[in-house]
Amino acid sequence: MGRSRWLTSALFVLAVNTSPAAFAQAPPALVPPPVVAPAGSLYARLGGTPVVSAFVNETIDKVATNPEMNKSFDKVNLQHVKDMLIEQICSLTGGGCKYTGDTMRDVHAGHHISNAEFFDLVEVLRASMRAHEVPLAARNELLEILAPMKRDVVKL
């Protein structure tokens, strides 16, 4: 009897506050990419974390708010997408990060992304890198690294 009473009151207290904020805290913070990129790396030539963050954030914001391109971003946590993209670029360009996200195939499967949507995003990314004065050679090297991912992005 004592035990069941206790459980009852414990449940009752818990039941009072059911707002998501009270229980579902944000996921653990990511380890931020290094501020000073290893010298000579593509990551450093892209401009390191300040510049990479700037053009990734801008690219995602533009694509996610453009009705022609944002079908796959409906209800998506954009901060998570940005964080993962920055981390992945940092990892792929010698910036010293470890990519902790899912495979590109798992990320895009089921979204039925068209070739046009893929190339539209690439265009936004190129424009954004130019706007942040990333040197031409570094821009092209990054695009060369990202291009083979198309097969894990479109028509899945």
Add this chain to the structure above:
Amino acid sequence: MNAFPRGSVGIALLLCASHVTATDLVLEVRDPKGAAVSDAVMYAQPLSGSSPSVRPKTRAIVDQVNKEFVPRVSIVQAGTEVFFPNSDNIRHSIYSFSSAKTFTTKLYSGREAAPVLFDKTGIVILGCNIHDTMVAWVFVVDTPWFARSGADGAGTIKGLPPGDYTITAAAPSLAGTAKSIAMTLRVEGTAPQRQSISLEAGS
């Protein structure tokens, strides 16, 4: 050694007896203004003694449909495995930081995820790391006698043996405007019993 200890015969008789005299309890949940509350959960706990434990392999389902949890509100008995199918067929990343069950499970297109055992009582709030508007509640209770209200605010707790119970009702969709409520209720006879429950204003 006696193959049929006296105790087990007594338990068998008791189970038969409670099965015969059990009744259904229809609970109607209303908000502080008197409107029917859908997706409210209610459960009955005997005032004395303990509730029957969960049946092995009891399962519940929380699906992902159009980037929403379906159902948004569930109630299960502690010891239940909850399955997370993925009708969306895009990636989801389900998590809970609630103390009753802290977990993450990733749902990928075309792959089934292992179920999650909910073994502690409490309220588990689910979110998705990919789609931060998704939210669902799983109430984990120590009793097999529970129900969830439909659009008319009514839910039926089936097969309650006669006795005195604490009845608790909570409506997560009203968090911040209505408090959950607990009341004692005597259950008797075999005819379905109806009881209306009014949630109090408050947060």
